[in-house]
Amino acid sequence: MxxxxxxxxxxxxxxxxxxxxxxxxxxxxxxxxxxxxxxxxxxxxxxxxxxxxxxxxxxxxxxxxxxxxxxxxxxxxxxxxxxxxxxxxxxxxxxxxxxxxxxxxxxxxxxxxxxxxxxxxxxxxFMVRHHPQWLRAKALVDDGVLGRVRAIQTMFSYYNDDAANVRNMADIGGGALYDIGCYAILTSRFIFGREPVRVVSLIEVDPTFKTDRLASAIVDYGDGDRLVFTCATQLVPHQSVAIMGTKKSVTVEIPFNQDPTRPARLRIDDGGYIKGAAPQYEDLEPANQYxxxxxxxxxxxxxxxLLYPIEDAVKNMAVIDALFESARTGGWVSL
Ligand SMILES: NC(=O)c1ccc[n+]([C@@H]2O[C@H](COP(=O)([O-])OP(=O)(O)OC[C@H]3O[C@@H](n4cnc5c(N)ncnc54)[C@H](OP(=O)(O)O)[C@@H]3O)[C@@H](O)[C@H]2O)c1
Structure with a gap:
């Protein structure tokens, strides 16, 4: 330049x-x-x-x-x-x-x-990894505030049955895993800081569009640590990521499409809320991740x-490949 x-x-x-x-x-x-x-x-x-x-x-x-x-x-x-x-x-x-x-x-x-x-x-x-809320979540994990992180639970869905939308065209790369499942994989790789070892998935294909419209998966990071996620193109709009440690959890309340004009919120909790204690919240200054x-x-x-060279993208894609293969074969697929 x-x-x-x-x-x-x-x-x-x-x-x-x-x-x-x-x-x-x-x-x-x-x-x-x-x-x-x-x-x-x-x-x-x-x-x-x-x-x-x-x-x-x-x-x-x-x-x-x-x-x-x-x-x-x-x-x-x-x-x-x-x-x-x-x-x-x-x-x-x-x-x-x-x-x-x-x-x-x-x-x-x-x-x-x-x-x-x-x-x-x-x-x-992948704009999310530039958002301060994800940098803060990662810092909490790396500083040991959560204890040992064992599980991440992610949900990402929206409702879109428009046949003219690129997401509903199988031949040009439509479907839930490509469109939003990729975020569940990316953010879990970001938080665990390593690559998964095997995956298993359950995928429902839309009978008309032939795209995956409801996909769930277990992504095994080894040592028993795992991501469990569901993504869907024909379900109520929802998104959340819960990062579960042995001592505390962090919930990223709007993990992917955070409004740049509003503060982002992390909920940090040790389970006290079950007995009526108020959970701890951290509000972060509004930020435009794009x-x-x-x-x-x-x-x-x-x-x-670059901070995230293209090799990182190839690794994320390999997990998506394995999830499709698991749906075809009906079993675990090693990475
Ligand atoms: N990072 C994020 O937050 C985020 C959010 C949404 C989407 N995305 C990604 O952005 C990409 C576009 O998504 P979108 O919803 O913005 O799509 P979109 O509105 O349908 O736009 C795609 C554009 O591609 C061009 N195009 C060229 N060949 C085409 C073809 N065969 N069919 C349709 N369009 C064609 C068209 O532009 P011209 O007519 O002007 O040439 C069209 O406007 C996808 O890869 C999606 O995964 C990312």
Missing amino acids: TQDKLRWGIISTAAIGANHVIPAMLQSSRLSVDAIASRDAAKAEDAAKALGIPKSYGSYEALLADPEIDAIYNPLPNHLHVPVTIQALEAGKHVLCEKPIALDAKEAAQLIEARDRTGKQVAEA MLQAEAFGEGVAKGS
């Missing part, structure tokens, strides 16, 4: 970009969002106007050819994450790509080779090494 600030280009008018990630990036003084591209020039122009982005392009290739762009944010549907990210790396751009990084770990691993060949940085956009993510990526690019 020759500029002080990373100059970003956005690939597509995806809802997550337009509604959350781009507005967050625009609040940062440490980067600039200079261009947006769409397959449709009018859509790109409208989005650029609405968001206050100076340049728009009617094709992704035109954006990638812009020499005044240093980094690309890629929020395309899941089947296009790896191919378009590789195109962008080959065009000389760094890339922050949405989760899940790929459709399987083998595809994801292509990004290691592409990064090494092009010398450009690439990362998976802005923090983009700034952290910029710092990593400037230093020449």
Whole structure:
């Protein structure tokens, strides 16, 4: 990068970009969002106007050819994450790509080779690990406040039965595990600080969409420590993560889609509430995890090494692969 600030280009008018990630990036003084591209020039122009982005392009290739762009944010549907990210790396751009990084770990691993060949940085956009609430939860665990962490219980669900939504299209990477199960895996790897050894899953497939709409799993971290989670695309919206130690638990109340204008809350409890004691709460200052993510990526690019290199994304993907394999075989799958 020759500029002080990373100059970003956005690939597509995806809802997550337009509604959350781009507005967050625009609040940062440490980067600039200079261009947006769409397959449709009018859509790109409208989005650029609405968001206050100076340049728009009617094709992704035109954006990638812009020499005044240093980094690309890629929020395309899941089947296009790896191919378009590789195109962008080959065009000389760094890339922050949405989760899940790929459709399987083998595809994801292509990004290691592409990064090494092009010398450009690439990362998976897991914004949650930049949120102060997760940094605090991790510090509580690492400082031993919970005792030994033995179990994490995670729930993540929403109701979406719109056939036109990318999440309900099996052939382009729809389904619950790809869309939100990935967060349960990511946050448990983050908290345990190691990789799981085996998994078992129970998955229900939507008869029309052919996507996994209700997926539950046990992810065994060895020594008896485990993540247990359920994720669903056709269930009441809900999210929570409970990290259970031998002495205390920490509950991350809104673990994934925390509103950036509100304080985040951790509940730290030793079980006293069962006998009527008030649980202890920690409120954290409001924070925009998408802005923090983009700034952290910029710092990593400037230093020449990312906090979460793409190898981490390949490991997360390998767990998803194993969960699908377990559903097919009906048993434990080793990692
Ligand atoms: N980190 C988070 O909090 C978060 C939240 C939601 C979603 N996501 C991720 O972000 C990605 C996009 O999700 P989204 O809900 O924003 O999707 P979306 O609104 O459907 O946007 C996807 C965009 O991709 C472009 N596109 C190119 N080829 C396409 C195709 N064959 N079918 C559909 N769209 C195509 C379209 O843009 P143009 O027409 O402008 O080219 C479309 O607007 C997914 O990978 C998802 O997992 C992340």
